[in-house]
Amino acid sequence: MRNKGWKTATAVALLTSSVLAFSPIAYGKSFSVEQSVATVKGDLHKTTTLYVSPALEGNLIPSDSLYASLNSVKKKYEITKSVVTSSKLSAGEIEGTLKEMDAIYNEKVTKGLVSYIDAYNYATKYIEPLMREINQAEAKSDFAGVAAGYHKLSYQLKDRSSILYRFSGKAARDLLLEKYKKPADAKRDELMLPVTIYMKLVDLKSLYTAGKQSEALKVYAEINALMEGLPKTSKYSPILLAEVAKIKAVVEGLPNQSTEQQVLDAKVEGFVKAVNASQKNVLLSSSTSNSITITVQEDISMLDFLSKGFYPTLISSLGVSKVNGNDPLSEAAMNELKTLFPADAKVLSELKGKSFNLPVTVNNGALDVVFILVFN
Numbered sequence: 001m002r003n004k005g006w007k008t009a010t011a012v013a014l015l016t017s018s019v020l021a022f023s024p025i026a027y028g029k030s031f032s033v034e035q036s037v038a039t040v041k042g043d044l045h046k047t048t049t050l051y052v053s054p055a056l057e058g059n060l061i062p063s064d065s066l067y068a069s070l071n072s073v074k075k076k077y078e079i080t081k082s083v084v085t086s087s088k089l090s091a092g093e094i095e096g097t098l099k100e101m102d103a104i105y106n107e108k109v110t111k112g113l114v115s116y117i118d119a120y121n122y123a124t125k126y127i128e129p130l131m132r133e134i135n136q137a138e139a140k141s142d143f144a145g146v147a148a149g150y151h152k153l154s155y156q157l158k159d160r161s162s163i164l165y166r167f168s169g170k171a172a173r174d175l176l177l178e179k180y181k182k183p184a185d186a187k188r189d190e191l192m193l194p195v196t197i198y199m200k201l202v203d204l205k206s207l208y209t210a211g212k213q214s215e216a217l218k219v220y221a222e223i224n225a226l227m228e229g230l231p232k233t234s235k236y237s238p239i240l241l242a243e244v245a246k247i248k249a250v251v252e253g254l255p256n257q258s259t260e261q262q263v264l265d266a267k268v269e270g271f272v273k274a275v276n277a278s279q280k281n282v283l284l285s286s287s288t289s290n291s292i293t294i295t296v297q298e299d300i301s302m303l304d305f306l307s308k309g310f311y312p313t314l315i316s317s318l319g320v321s322k323v324n325g326n327d328p329l330s331e332a333a334m335n336e337l338k339t340l341f342p343a344d345a346k347v348l349s350e351l352k353g354k355s356f357n358l359p360v361t362v363n364n365g366a367l368d369v370v371f372i373l374v375f376n
Contacts, residue, residue, distance in 0.1 A: 033083055033089065036083050036084075037083075037084060037097060037101065039076075040076050040080040041101065043076060044073065044105055044108045045104065045108055047070075047073055047109055047113045048113060048169050050069055050113065051113070051169060051172045052169040055174075055175045056171050059175075060120070060172065060175050060176060060179065062120065063116075063117040063120040066113065066117055067117075070109070070114065077101070077105055080101070081098060084097050084098060085098070111166070111168055112168045112169065115163075115167030116167040116169065116172060118167075119163050119165075119167050120176065122160070122161075123164060123179075124180075127153075127161070127184050130152055130153045131183065131184060131187060134146055134149035134153065143198055143236075143239060146194075147199065150188065150191040153188055154277055157181075157184060157188055158277070158280050159280065161184075164181055193230055193316070194236035194240060196226060197223055197240050198240065200222060200223050200226070201240075201243050201244070204216055204219040204223065204251070205247070208250070216251060218265075218266040219266065220247070220252075222263065222266050222270060223244060224244075225267065225319040225363070225364060226270075226317075228319070228364065260363050260366050260367040261289060263363055264289070264318065264362055264363055267317055267318050268286050268289075268290075268292070268318065271284075271318060272286055272292070274317055275309055278309050278313075280297065281296070281298045281299070281300040281304075281305070282294050282296055282300070282310075282348070283295040290370065290371050291371070292371065292373055292374070293374045293376055294348075294373060294374065294375050294376065296348045296349055296351075296375065300347065301346060301348075302341060302345060302346060302347065302348065305348055315329070318362045318363075319362055321361045322365075323336055323337070323358070324336045324358075324360075340356050340357075348375065352375050353376075354375055355374040355375070357372055357373075358371040358372075
């Protein structure tokens with residue numbers, strides 16, 4: 001591994017020096033304007049190779065090793081523009097040459113090298129430290145720290161991680177995503193349910209302390225429903241089971257004033273929060289029982305909307321045991337879901353102003369309701 005790292009560093013150094021090293025000789029009197037332009041255009045085209053070529057061999061190049069190359073090519077680019085502007089070329093030729101150089105610079109430097117540096121810096125200065133923070137909290141069994149890290153990581157992945165996709169060069173982009181984004185996504189997904197349960201435990205204790213018995217019972221029922229969806233193999237299961245056991249005797253001794261509908265309403269609140277925390281394309285709200293308003297913020301395909309967040313979270317959060325009489329994950333339920341929406345509707349924007357009825361059995365089989373999905 002040491003030899004491989006040394007060879008990679010050496011290769012990058014040689015590539016940088018040979019491709020982008022600034023040489024005043026290249027702009028001597030013996031060089032024509034055409035030769036100067038051809039030289040800088042060639043250098044601009046080669047900037048992406050600084051991070052793409054190593055990526056093809058499975059190596060990500062640190063941003064710190066690219067700044068010298070970036071500054072060098074920027075300097076050559078600006079000097080060559082000055083040479084063109086002060087040359088004896090016609091006004092039309094000057095304009096055309098500068099336009100062509102600018103287009104190459106924008107493609108290879110702005111959208112390439114600069115965007116790669118930004119993406120690498122984001123991954124190592126935001127995603128990586130947050131993952132380390134969560135791992136350290138886990139090692140200390142600090143669930144409050146885990147929850148805090150989870151929320152910060154969720155924010156980054158939802159609102160800022162698009163920077164990882166903006167630079168050109170598929171090999172480097174795939175490698176960066178594999179090393180930083182994929183583990184972060186997995187950690188967020190792993191923590192989503194345990195952290196939700198933990199937060200509800202905190203809410204329950206506050207409600208009980210404040211003497212709000214009815215509200216505490218609602219949250220307790222929701223916690224139990226969520227616990228059913230937590231895999232027994234989860235490393236958080238023993239911790240959360242122990243916490244639930246601590247409050248079980250006290251809470252179950254309270255007079256139960258919650259109806260099944262009230263329990264469902266509380267679950268819907270949790271469902272809305274969970275989807276809104278993980279999605280940026282839609283914003284969910286619920287002001288009346290058994291009705292969910294879906295506000296389309298950024299257009300998204302029907303398939304992505306249903307499969308990535310909405311339907312799976314609906315099942316787990318509400319304890320859905322049947323969809324129109326069928327197992328929620330069965331082929332019959334999937335077909336029922338397809339027929340719910342217009343066959344020609346491909347994206348959510350086509351559903352604005354419409355509402356749809358979804359018959360479901362919730363609260364783990366205790367209540368049959370017809371959910372109304374309203375699209376705005």
